[in-house]
Structure formats: structure tokens, C-alpha cells
Amino acid sequence: MTEKKKTTIVLFSGDYDKAMAAYIIANGAAAYDHEVTIFHTFWGLNALRKDEVVTVKKGFMEKMFGKMMPRGAENLGLSKMHFAGFGPKMIKGVMKKHNALPLYQLVEMAQEQEVKLVACTMTMDLLGLQKEELLDGIDYAGVAAYLADAEKGNVNLFI
């Protein structure tokens, strides 16, 4: 019996296009029967936020971060050519035209394919994000758990 191949992705970026790239690679790898982990840290956590407002108790700076950061996959900006929101609209326009899946559906597909979606607890703490604000069915861990996966990984990427 051969062991399964492993792919791990650190999703640090909160850009729509970079998150798309991460999820396309992750879904591809899962389809090719890899064990896949996406470790969401810093701004990458925003891809896991629920898009509704969740009322939780927070300190002042944590509230500020919460307000300033995008709420959920479809509200992320682009890494390039943002053009005050015009760029993301264009990308979503051409994606629709070419039947490409929007990010939130790529996230759903990843969950269906049992990609392990992990939220980095240290940066959740730092940015004041609480479990209630993030998608259901995800894991919570720190850098040690990431490294344990990555050191056995065939493909390890930082996005």
C-alpha cells in the first residue's frame, strides 16, 4: 500500500486572485487524490469569514480590524489592478462568462473534497477574529501542526 501524496498551502494573502489560485491548486490536488491542507494565516483568514455580521465581544483594536478587513471570500480585493473595485468586478464578470467558479464555491468544493481548512489560532488572536465569525467545519491549529503536515508534503506552497 502506497501512502497518499500530500499538498500543503499556507494562505497568507487576502487577495481574491491569490486565494483563487490557492483553492484551484488545492481542489486540483484533492482530485488527484492528495491529502490537502490549507493553513489560513494573517489576511488569508478573511477567506474563511462568514459574510454576515456576527456579534461577538471585542476590544477596540480588534473591532477596528474586524471592520476594516473584508468579510468573507466574495469581498476580497485583487492583488493587481484593483482600480477602486472595478478590477474585481471585471474578473468576476469574465469568470461568469467563462463558467469559472467564484471563490466561495471553490471553498465549498474544497470542503466537499475533504481538503483540511485550518485557521491559524495565533493570527486569529492577533486580528481579534473569533470562531463564531469563521465558516463551520474548519480546523484550528498553530504553526507546529502546519509544520507536521508540511514536512511530509510533496508540494508545499506559501501564497
Add this chain to the structure above:
Amino acid sequence: MTEKKKTTIVLFSGDYDKAMAAYIIANGAAAYDHEVTIFHTFWGLNALRKDEVVTVKKGFMEKMFGKMMPRGAENLGLSKMHFAGFGPKMIKGVMKKHNALPLYQLVEMAQEQEVKLVACTMTMDLLGLQKEELLDGIDYAGVAAYLADAEKGNVNLFI
């Protein structure tokens, strides 16, 4: 007989400095006898655009992207310190002074060293880029082909 070491790079970024880093690592790895693949996706495709205008039929949004994105390696911007075009000029100035190769020559060298340059067909479609607009002698493939290379890779990077 030992198998060749393998290096794969996903070039997602369309920044001049990041593309330089990608091609310097790729050329270095090829010189050390690695099999090297650069998989160009999203803005990274712009490094493979011909610098002349190529007339192809496109829809409206595809035309817009085509006009807004830089045409070829030497027209990319910097990831930092762009300063309205002053940064790229400075970098190119010091590169010339220190006899460092400009990006388009790093791309040529990669082709001479048989680095496999791949354009991601899914994002070409999305951004409306057509084969006629890209350099000759490159490959076209999707995420499955990338993963097949990367899962055997010794060094896999996302840039």
C-alpha cells in the same frame, strides 16, 4: 542511473522584481542540471507576452484586460517602490551598471537552457490572452499538468 532533480515554480505575480527572482532561480536550477518548469498563471502570464501589438479578435472585457496589462517582460512594474515608474527605471539602471541581465534576457536564457515555460490555459481564457500574443516555443497546460510535475519536485515555489 540517478533521476534528475526537479524544480517547479508557479509564477503568479506580474511584478518585474518577482519575475526576475523566479527566472534567476529557474536558470540557476537549470545550470545545476535540474529539470525546471515555470507555470505562468494570472498576472505572471504578462512576462510571456510579446511586446508588439498583436491583432486578435476579442470580446469587450478581454480587450480591456489586454490594454490594461503590461505587454511583455520589460513593461512589468515593481512590487515595491514603484514610484510612478521611477522605481523600475532605477532598478534597470543599477542592473545595467552591475551587468545583471534584464528580464527578457533571463527569459531567453531559460529557453536556451530548456526550462519548460508553461502558460496556464485557464487564466489565459479568463484574461482573454491568445496564443498569438505570447512568446513562441512555450507550452500550454492546466493545473493537472502542473501538479504532475510538482509532486515529483525537489523545490516547488509559488512566486
Add this chain to the structure above:
Amino acid sequence: MTEKKKTTIVLFSGDYDKAMAAYIIANGAAAYDHEVTIFHTFWGLNALRKDEVVTVKKGFMEKMFGKMMPRGAENLGLSKMHFAGFGPKMIKGVMKKHNALPLYQLVEMAQEQEVKLVACTMTMDLLGLQKEELLDGIDYAGVAAYLADAEKGNVNLFI
């Protein structure tokens, strides 16, 4: 006797948050007994700059780069939500509150844990940075040395 696991990180970015992520992963890997190398290239070199002014002889453009680039770990900006310097202050505020180490202490910890900190000589030359301007006790090398480490690496990241 089993060989030590190896982690290599190319730190290309000069963003405070990305450098933090790099050093947190590096320190984590060192704690789990990996041999760890951080190869600082392009803007990533700024994380290794001393924070005082060091007088060295430079050409005009090298002087300009020297002045425009941040001097040392604590003067780097953020990759997102910079908000004219407000973002970095907020991040440092919440880091203090949550007892997270600031970057310069993560760098010190890495040195104590014998993480190999390497400055890329080619980009030092390009940006006009001289050894006197960088931290003591670091290594100097080029892409060949990086590749020699990376091709044996279990975890290789480009940040």
C-alpha cells in the same frame, strides 16, 4: 542515525507581516529540530539592516535606494492595510497586548536557534547594500548555495 529535516525560506518581501510569517515558521521549524535557512533577497534584505545609519561609500543610485528603503526589521511596512503607517502601529499594538514577539526579537530568536540567515550577494550588489549595514553573524551567498540547501529541503517556501 536519521538525517535532520530541512526547511528553507526565500524571504523576498520587505513587508513586516510577511517577514513575521517567515520568521515564525523558521523559529517553529528550528524548535522541531529542522535545519533552517532563510535566504534574504531583494526587499527581504531590509529585515537584516541595522537600524542605525551606517556611513559607507556609495554611488548616487545606491544612496537613493539606501535612503528609500526601510532601515531594519521594525521599520518595515505592512503588505495590506498600511493606511499611512496606521496599520503597522495597530499590528504592533495588538502584538504587544497579546505578548507576540516583534520582528526584531523573532530575528534574534532565530539567531539563537542557529537558523542560518543568508543575505543574497547579487541583490545586495544591485541595491547597493554593504556588509557593514547588515546585522552581524549572518552569511553571504548566491542562488547556487540556496539551491544546494533547497534541493534537500522538506519544506521550501518563497515569501
